[in-house]
Amino acid sequence: xxxxxxxxxxxxxxxxxxxxxxxxxxxxxxxxxxxxxxxxxxxxxxxxxxxxxxxxxxxx
Amino acid sequence: xxxxxxxxxxxxxxxxxxxxxxxxxxxxxxxxxxxxxxxxxxxxxxxxxxxxxxxxxxxxxxxxxxxxxxxxxxxxxxxxxxxxxxxxxxxxxxxxxxxxxxxxxxxxxxxxxxxxxxxxxxxxxxxxxxxxxxxxxxxxxxxxxxxxxxxxxxxxxxxxxxxxxxxxxxxxxxxxxxxxxxxxxxxxxxxxxxxxxxxxxxxxxxxxxxxxxxxxxxxxxxxxxxxxxx
Numbered sequence: 001x002x003x004x005x006x007x008x009x010x011x012x013x014x015x016x017x018x019x020x021x022x023x024x025x026x027x028x029x030x031x032x033x034x035x036x037x038x039x040x041x042x043x044x045x046x047x048x049x050x051x052x053x054x055x056x057x058x059x060x
Numbered sequence: 061x062x063x064x065x066x067x068x069x070x071x072x073x074x075x076x077x078x079x080x081x082x083x084x085x086x087x088x089x090x091x092x093x094x095x096x097x098x099x100x101x102x103x104x105x106x107x108x109x110x111x112x113x114x115x116x117x118x119x120x121x122x123x124x125x126x127x128x129x130x131x132x133x134x135x136x137x138x139x140x141x142x143x144x145x146x147x148x149x150x151x152x153x154x155x156x157x158x159x160x161x162x163x164x165x166x167x168x169x170x171x172x173x174x175x176x177x178x179x180x181x182x183x184x185x186x187x188x189x190x191x192x193x194x195x196x197x198x199x200x201x202x203x204x205x206x207x208x209x210x211x212x213x214x215x216x217x218x219x220x221x222x223x224x225x226x227x228x229x230x231x232x233x234x235x236x237x238x239x240x241x242x243x244x245x246x247x248x249x250x251x252x253x254x255x256x257x258x259x260x261x262x263x264x265x266x267x268x269x270x271x272x273x274x275x276x277x278x279x280x281x282x283x284x285x286x287x288x289x290x
Contacts, residue, residue, distance in 0.1 A: 010137070010138060010139070010140065011061055011100065011104075011138055011139050015061040015104070015139065016139055016140075016142065016153075017149075018061060018063045018066075019061070019063075019066065019104055019107060019108060019139060019153070020142070020147075020149040020150055020152070020153040021063070021149055022063060022066060022067060022070070022108050023107075023108060023110070023149070023152055023153050023156050023198070024148065024149040024152040024153065024198045025198060025236070026194065027194050027197070027229065027232075027234050027236075027237045028232070028234040028236055028237065
């Protein structure tokens with residue numbers, strides 16, 4: 001093994017900042033559970049009003 | 061240093077550590093570094109995986125070879141630790157490094173390292189348990205078998221906040237954070253801290269949903285070992 005025994009330059013502060021960002025991994029940007037939509041009731045009511053009427057028994 | 065190269069290197073290294081845990085061998089850090097095209101990114105990956113590179117030595121009670129110890133020392137030489145952390149990320153990095161350096165000193169018989177500032181500075185107020193638990197998750201490599209220290213003591217003193225945090229992460233389906241917090245839960249369980257949830261059931265739930273990212277699998281492997289050790 002020779003790779004890590006050779007002298008290397010010390011990395012810049014920006015590199016350490018980049019590494020800190022990787023270490024301090026934030027929580028995933030997953031949305032919180034869905035919240036109830038206040039306007040959904042109106043949409044549902046409108047859907048009911050616009051829905052086709054109940055089919056009638058065909059005349060014989 | 062390219063962050064994505066470093067992240068890929070860390071995933072590769074974590075995979076090697078996982079393999080070592082399964083096979084009962086050593087992670088062979090020197091071989092990992094030799095396999096890296098960019099040695100600097102390889103050393104940064106060692107720093108990123110942090111104390112977890114020593115998991116095979118802690119779990120399997122294997123001695124740390126001189127070559128592997130040299131790799132960790134070189135990773136600190138190329139990227140010196142933050143001595144006066146100013147940002148939240150730097151505080152996390154300081155404690156992450158402290159955990160690595162402390163284990164290295166313990167395994168090599170070197171001089172113990174100085175402790176960073178008060179852990180409350182990195183974890184924040186426990187009343188804001190959601191934010192507090194995210195900071196705890198970021199320090200998951202400190203939750204290894206036999207772990208002690210100021211951060212471990214601070215987390216062990218707040219089992220309810222930790223449980224709230226892990227349940228929140230599961231409900232958010234953030235299984236990366238859930239994996240890291242489950243590791244802490246299992247550490248507290250292993251040290252006899254009473255918990256209002258079942259660590260074994262939690263671990264099984266998270267394991268089946270955590271995906272295949274090697275660093276998360278390493279968190280869960282550490283958690284599994286902690287549960288088995290009780």
